[in-house]
Amino acid sequence: MRRAGMASNLQQDLFVDAPRTPPIGALEAMRLGNFREAIKLYKQLLKQQNLAEWREGLAQAYAARASQLAAKGMYEEAQIVLDNTAAPDGTVRDPLLYVQCLIKRGQHGKAAEHALKYVGTSKVPPAQASRLAEVTAALSLTAPWPSHAATEKHTERGRWFEQAMAARQALTAWLEGKPLAEIDDLLAHISLRSDFKAVRLILKALITGPLDPDRARQLMQAVPVQSPFAPLRLAVEAALSQPSLEFLASGIQSSGPQQAFVLQLHGLSDSGSHSLAELLKAESGGPSSLFTFLLKQAETKPGGELRSACLNLLPRLPDRLARFEKTFGPLSAFDKNRVLALAAEARQDWGGAGRHWSQAAQSLETLETPQARLQAGVIYRHLAELADRHEEVAGAGDDPAVTYLVRSRRSDPDHLPTVLKLVVKYRAARERENWDCLVEEALQRFPKTAAVLLHALEWARERKDLGRALDFAHELFALDPINASLRQGIIDLRILRARDMIQAKRFELALQELAEAKKVEQPQAPSVSLRLNEALLGLRLAQDTDAEVRLRAAMDLAGGGIPGWFLASLEDALMKGGGSGSFLRRELIAAQKVPPTKQAILCISAAADGEAARQHSALVARLIFRIRGWLLKGSGLDWSVKEFQPLAEILEGAEAYQVLGAYAKLGRKRDPDEPLWLLYWLMARTKGDRAKLSYREAMELAEHAAESENFHDVKLIGDFLDSGDDFEDPPATPSRMTEQILEMIDACLRGLPPEQIRQLVATSGKARAVKVVANRLKNSEVGEIFPAAAIRSLANEIVESVLSKRDMPRSLRELPPW
Amino acid sequence: MVTSDPFTTLGVDEHAGDEEIKRRYLALVRAFPPDRDPERFQRYRAAFEALSDERTRLEATLLQIHAAALSRLKQQLLASAKPFSARASKATVAALLSEGADQACSARGSTQERSAQT
Numbered sequence: 024m025r026r027a028g029m030a031s032n033l034q035q036d037l038f039v040d041a042p043r044t045p046p047i048g049a050l051e052a053m054r055l056g057n058f059r060e061a062i063k064l065y066k067q068l069l070k071q072q073n074l075a076e077w078r079e080g081l082a083q084a085y086a087a088r089a090s091q092l093a094a095k096g097m098y099e100e101a102q103i104v105l106d107n108t109a110a111p112d113g114t115v116r117d118p119l120l121y122v123q124c125l126i127k128r129g130q131h132g133k134a135a136e137h138a139l140k141y142v143g144t145s146k147v148p149p150a151q152a153s154r155l156a157e158v159t160a161a162l163s164l165t166a167p168w169p170s171h172a173a174t175e176k177h178t179e180r181g182r183w184f185e186q187a188m189a190a191r192q193a194l195t196a197w198l199e200g201k202p203l204a205e206i207d208d209l210l211a212h213i214s215l216r217s218d219f220k221a222v223r224l225i226l227k228a229l230i231t232g233p234l235d236p237d238r239a240r241q242l243m244q245a246v247p248v249q250s251p252f253a254p255l256r257l258a259v260e261a262a263l264s265q266p267s268l269e270f271l272a273s274g275i276q277s278s279g280p281q282q283a284f285v286l287q288l289h290g291l292s293d294s295g296s297h298s299l300a301e302l303l304k305a306e307s308g309g310p311s312s313l314f315t316f317l318l319k320q321a322e323t324k325p326g327g328e329l330r331s332a333c334l335n336l337l338p339r340l341p342d343r344l345a346r347f348e349k350t351f352g353p354l355s356a357f358d359k360n361r362v363l364a365l366a367a368e369a370r371q372d373w374g375g376a377g378r379h380w381s382q383a384a385q386s387l388e389t390l391e392t393p394q395a396r397l398q399a400g401v402i403y404r405h406l407a408e409l410a411d412r413h414e415e416v417a418g419a420g421d422d423p424a425v426t427y428l429v430r431s432r433r434s435d436p437d438h439l440p441t442v443l444k445l446v447v448k449y450r451a452a453r454e455r456e457n458w459d460c461l462v463e464e465a466l467q468r469f470p471k472t473a474a475v476l477l478h479a480l481e482w483a484r485e486r487k488d489l490g491r492a493l494d495f496a497h498e499l500f501a502l503d504p505i506n507a508s509l510r511q512g513i514i515d516l517r518i519l520r521a522r523d524m525i526q527a528k529r530f531e532l533a534l535q536e537l538a539e540a541k542k543v544e545q546p547q548a549p550s551v552s553l554r555l556n557e558a559l560l561g562l563r564l565a566q567d568t569d570a571e572v573r574l575r576a577a578m579d580l581a582g583g584g585i586p587g588w589f590l591a592s593l594e595d596a597l598m599k600g601g602g603s604g605s606f607l608r609r610e611l612i613a614a615q616k617v618p619p620t621k622q623a624i625l626c627i628s629a630a631a632d633g634e635a636a637r638q639h640s641a642l643v644a645r646l647i648f649r650i651r652g653w654l655l656k657g658s659g660l661d662w663s664v665k666e667f668q669p670l671a672e673i674l675e676g677a678e679a680y681q682v683l684g685a686y687a688k689l690g691r692k693r694d695p696d697e698p699l700w701l702l703y704w705l706m707a708r709t710k711g712d713r714a715k716l717s718y719r720e721a722m723e724l725a726e727h728a729a730e731s732e733n734f735h736d737v738k739l740i741g742d743f744l745d746s747g748d749d750f751e752d753p754p755a756t757p758s759r760m761t762e763q764i765l766e767m768i769d770a771c772l773r774g775l776p777p778e779q780i781r782q783l784v785a786t787s788g789k790a791r792a793v794k795v796v797a798n799r800l801k802n803s804e805v806g807e808i809f810p811a812a813a814i815r816s817l818a819n820e821i822v823e824s825v826l827s828k829r830d831m832p833r834s835l836r837e838l839p840p841w
Numbered sequence: 842m843v844t845s846d847p848f849t850t851l852g853v854d855e856h857a858g859d860e861e862i863k864r865r866y867l868a869l870v871r872a873f874p875p876d877r878d879p880e881r882f883q884r885y886r887a888a889f890e891a892l893s894d895e896r897t898r899l900e901a902t903l904l905q906i907h908a909a910a911l912s913r914l915k916q917q918l919l920a921s922a923k924p925f926s927a928r929a930s931k932a933t934v935a936a937l938l939s940e941g942a943d944q945a946c947s948a949r950g951s952t953q954e955r956s957a958q959t
Contacts, residue, residue: 252938288925298918299919302914332910435896
């Protein structure tokens with residue numbers, strides 16, 4: 024006890040003599056915005072010593088915490104926290120926030136009462152003084168007149184109350200409809216230097232407005248938009264103009280009182296049942312209240328507008344359909360289905376929406392008027408869109424969207440987007456006959472239409488009808504003569520036709536095609552493929568002495584060096600039966616003396632990725648084979664996997680696995696965590712044959728795919744592993760898969776302990792024991808997964824492992840001791 | 842509560858034809874040019890595009906819930922307005938002043954004031 028008393032005294036002494044250390048923890052908590060912690064720390068400090076600066080710190084922490092709570096909409100809690108800062112006279116640390124909390128809680132009287140405490144005092148933080156004065160002025164006009172106001176005369180506070188009384192009297196006079204002159208006299212008592220200046224300006228504007236709206240607007244501009252009188256100012260400004268639908272619409276969303284003010288001033292707010300105010304009130308109550316209001320109106324004053332307004336509310340209130348029909352008479356089959364379809368859409372019942380839209384469209388089809396046909400077309404198009412997005416929307420055929428598009432086209436054959444959508448659908452579904460018919464029809468119905476011509480061009484190219492493709496391309500070019508890719512498209516088509524002529528040994532015609540292509544080419548933007556083909560044909564025909572010079576020029580245009588000769592060789596190979604093969608081969612070999620660069624290699628991969636090259640992959644493979652040594656040298660360059668990807672695809676397509684392996688090996692060294700390097704390495708090792716992957720390799724790859732966040736990588740790996748098109752569920756990791764298999768085997772063999780197997784072997788022979796184990800496995804979950812041969816082999820290994828007292832069969836790393 | 846729709850935005854009937862819609866749109870654009878009120882212009886433009894073609898007009902009429910009839914009802918009631926024929930109620934003015942006081946208190950948290958308090 025004595026020791027404890029001594030310690031306490033010592034502690035007190037220490038505190039008395041200790042220098043005032045800054046409360047670091049509390050300050051840090053304040054800095055971090057952890058005001059609750061700051062309050063706790065300051066309270067602890069104050070328990071130790073009641074220092075003024077710590078009291079101040081605690082008050083600051085309370086105020087900051089209250090602000091934090093108010094920002095979250097917790098006004099009651101904020102008010103309670105601020106109460107902790109209250110002085111004996113009831114004033115608090117953050118009066119504006121306190122007043123706001125009271126207003127938010129609907130305690131307007133208390134808010135006014137609290138705000139009035141600060142009038143004529145110096146208890147307001149300087150930064151809040153002017154705003155609080157204005158807020159107090161505004162609130163004082165709404166609250167009952169304070170009883171103590173009369174006693175406070177000849178003081179600053181007393182003078183403030185005099186002004187408040189003047190403002191109150193003027194406002195009351197206006198509200199009570201007193202004559203304008205009387206109000207004007209009262210306004211003269213409000214000083215323009217007082218906090219009630221805005222009241223004087225607004226009331227002056229209100230009495231000036233009917234005679235001189237411009238002057239009234241001018242007066243309004245003197246009331247700042249941050250002022251507490253701003254909403255009243257805006258309401259007066261709105262009242263100066265005739266109220267519009269736009270104002271009513273914005274009023275519903277923003278400020279009800281402003282709207283009410285305008286309606287009252289325009290005499291639109293009498294309490295009669297037909298008033299606009301009543302309608303707006305019903306509207307703000309939601310569709311149900313509006314519907315009831317309109318229906319009531321219709322009972323006394325039936326009209327088409329009321330019916331139409333109610334009809335458009337029905338999709339939100341489908342249960343009121345019967346009530347509607349009772350008042351306005353039965354709906355047509357079309358209207359009823361439309362209402363039900365929109366209602367189904369609103370509740371995301373896509374099956375129901377499809378059914379009702381379909382019935383609505385069918386009821387329109389029976390009408391056979393042009394308007395009804397257009398309406399049916401619109402609804403069928405909508406149905407096609409719904410069917411594309413939601414599987415629940417039923418329809419005939421494999422693709423309901425196609426069925427609906429067909430119906431839409433039948434109802435409205437002049438709607439171009441429907442035709443184009445259908446063309447795309449037929450093309451994707453490989454419905455050749457429908458595609459052919461539709462394109463031909465579209466060409467007739469929508470002649471010289473760019474969108475149709477574009478589709479027709481693609482269609483003709485796919486049919487290998489180069490003549491028609493060229494016609495469409497020229498028609499398109501006439502519509503869009505500055506389209507550079509179209510220009511190149513025409514050149515490419517001419518080159519394709521020239522190749523056909525060369526194969527048919529009709530060299531004159533081939534020259535003609537290239538000459539035609541030349542007419543389209545722009546001299547300032549020469550086409551590499553055209554120049555190469557011209558020179559190559561010249562070389563082949565040996566008529567042109569400049570052909571080699573022109574070939575070299577074209578080759579330079581294609582990038583020179585290996586990329587240039589590669590492209591030239593490719594174009595020559597595409598001509599087939601090339602006469603310049605040996606010359607090009609020599610040049611290609613000679614160019615390989617220059618060491619590879621990334622840019623040159625990427626140029627080659629771009630050349631080998633062209634449309635024609637993709638269609639003749641064997642030719643590309645042959646050319647890649649010729650430059651494989653040069654490409655191998657390029658593997659030492661610092662490739663990122665993204666840069667290498669296009670080349671990898673070319674190498675894989677050309678089956679240049681040695682080159683692919685060399686790049687992948689060095690890539691893996693540089694970036695061992697990159698899954699695609701592993702993929703390319705394994706592709707090279709297995710020569711693209713997934714079946715040659717070991718179980719471990721496949722699992723490692725699957726694991727990488729599962730861990731990768733890049734969908735493209737996952738897809739590439741998935742494609743190689745042939746594990747389905749979609750990777751919705753990540754592939755199981757090897758450990759998980761092995762575990763699952765082992766668990767299955769364990770469960771299956773639980774009733775057959777190793778001793779029993781040994782006994783079986785001893786009594787019936789090994790073959791019999793293997794058969795028993797195999798039968799058990801076959802009849803279990805394992806049998807559903809593995810083929811019979813694998814089951815037999817597994818059973819054999821299990822029996823052998825039991826006999827040799829090994830822990831596990833060779834094919835499995837771990838086997839639980841079942 | 843009722844969704845704003847192109848008919849209400851342009852202030853035209855759902856049976857209005859191309860000419861009427863175009864005339865109304867041009868009048869609105871003249872009254873509110875894009876350089877003065879770009880947002881309002883965008884609204885008018887979008888509404889005009891939604892109604893400029895017979896088929897899109899049908900889409901707006903058939904596939905959406907529109908408030909054209911309700912707007913016309915409101916318009917009819919608005920037509921009876923008599924400016925400054927009456928005074929506002931005490932409750933409305935009190936509500937406007939309370940709204941203003943609330944807004945002014947909310948602006949209390951501006952950076953400037955907070956730094957001044959600190």
